[in-house]
Amino acid sequence: MNRPLRLALHGATGRMGRALLDLLRDDGRFELVAALTVPDAPQLGEPVYLDRAAPRFTAQWPSQALDVVIDFSGPTGLAHALAQCRDRGIALVSGTTGADAALKACVAEAAQHIPLMHASNFSLGVAVLARLLRQAAAALPAWDLEIVEAHHGRKVDAPSGTALLLGEAAAAARGTTLARDGVSGTREGARRAGSIGFAVVRGGDIVGEHTAMLIGSGERVELAHRATDRGIFARGALEAAHWLHDRPPGAYDLDAMLVARLGA
Numbered sequence: 001m002n003r004p005l006r007l008a009l010h011g012a013t014g015r016m017g018r019a020l021l022d023l024l025r026d027d028g029r030f031e032l033v034a035a036l037t038v039p040d041a042p043q044l045g046e047p048v049y050l051d052r053a054a055p056r057f058t059a060q061w062p063s064q065a066l067d068v069v070i071d072f073s074g075p076t077g078l079a080h081a082l083a084q085c086r087d088r089g090i091a092l093v094s095g096t097t098g099a100d101a102a103l104k105a106c107v108a109e110a111a112q113h114i115p116l117m118h119a120s121n122f123s124l125g126v127a128v129l130a131r132l133l134r135q136a137a138a139a140l141p142a143w144d145l146e147i148v149e150a151h152h153g154r155k156v157d158a159p160s161g162t163a164l165l166l167g168e169a170a171a172a173a174r175g176t177t178l179a180r181d182g183v184s185g186t187r188e189g190a191r192r193a194g195s196i197g198f199a200v201v202r203g204g205d206i207v208g209e210h211t212a213m214l215i216g217s218g219e220r221v222e223l224a225h226r227a228t229d230r231g232i233f234a235r236g237a238l239e240a241a242h243w244l245h246d247r248p249p250g251a252y253d254l255d256a257m258l259v260a261r262l263g264a
């Protein structure tokens with residue numbers, strides 16, 4: 001396709017929305033058709049860039065055709081974006097975390113009708129970290145595993161989507177699930193063998209940090225990723241949108257895209 005992809009950005013006034021707008025300004029692969037936010041956002045009606053001709057923040061889904069939607073809003077926003085994209089046959093990339101089981105079921109249902117990538121972390125480094133953790137968790141099956149995550153003080157979900165993603169990857173490598181062996185929140189008493197623990201730190205402007213600690217007797221392995229710039233997530237989401245928009249309906253994951261694109 002020679003023309004730019006017609007894109008709507010959902011959650012455009014948020015931290016990730018801003019990071020995406022920064023990149024979109026100079027990305028000729030996309031035409032920003034709509035920068036969507038909530039109806040009571042103070043930015044409503046303002047141009048997204050200083051340039052007055054730029055699109056304006058809006059709460060109205062555009063009637064024009066769209067090739068792809070990128071959503072970084074929140075669970076309620078994701079539910080709206082799913083309904084729009086499913087009904088109109090538009091590809092959807094979402095980085096929204098904190099989805100409950102019902103919303104995850106809606107994501108799975110929508111993926112039967114549209115190409116959809118719902119990923120808790122769009123950074124290349126975390127994709128590689130998940131692979132390394134799978135190997136380490138399988139190689140050290142009896143070692144205690146704790147996942148520690150730290151984020152800025154405005155984050156609303158905990159543990160982070162990435163911490164859960166890492167926990168699920170490790171659990172699968174050990175032939176179990178987080179539903180069976182995951183433990184989060186304050187714990188009292190001795191540690192249960194085989195459990196996968198989560199610890200959460202919130203404060204300041206931490207972009208996103210994840211450490212998986214495999215703790216043995218007399219030694220410890222730590223696998224860590226530290227994001228210092230939201231641009232990494234935004235870049236990954238744009239790559240995903242470009243890759244996804246003309247694929248057949250289905251649920252795609254970031255790892256599959258990296259294998260297909262980078263042979264990684």
Ligand SMILES: NC(=O)C1=CN([C@@H]2O[C@H](COP(=O)(O)OP(=O)(O)OC[C@H]3O[C@@H](n4cnc5c(N)ncnc54)[C@H](OP(=O)(O)O)[C@@H]3O)[C@@H](O)[C@H]2O)C=CC1
Pocket residue numbers: 010011012013014015016017036037038040041072073074075076077078080094095096097098119120121122123157161233
């Ligand atoms: N997968 C990944 O790589 C990453 C995922 N995330 C996830 O992305 C999501 C957003 O994060 P972040 O940008 O930090 O959060 P913010 O709260 O800064 O941004 C969310 C934006 O979406 C808007 N919004 C909320 N509900 C709706 C709705 N129903 N329709 C349209 N817009 C809506 C909010 O408006 P208002 O504030 O006025 O409510 C806000 O502007 C979170 O779930 C976060 O965990 C974040 C970083 C990376």
Ligand SMILES: O=C(O)C1=N[C@H](C(=O)O)C[C@H](O)C1
Pocket residue numbers: 097120121151155159160161162163207208209
């Ligand atoms: O809310 C955030 O900021 C982030 N959320 C994602 C998560 O929940 O894992 C990804 C990243 O760590 C930043």
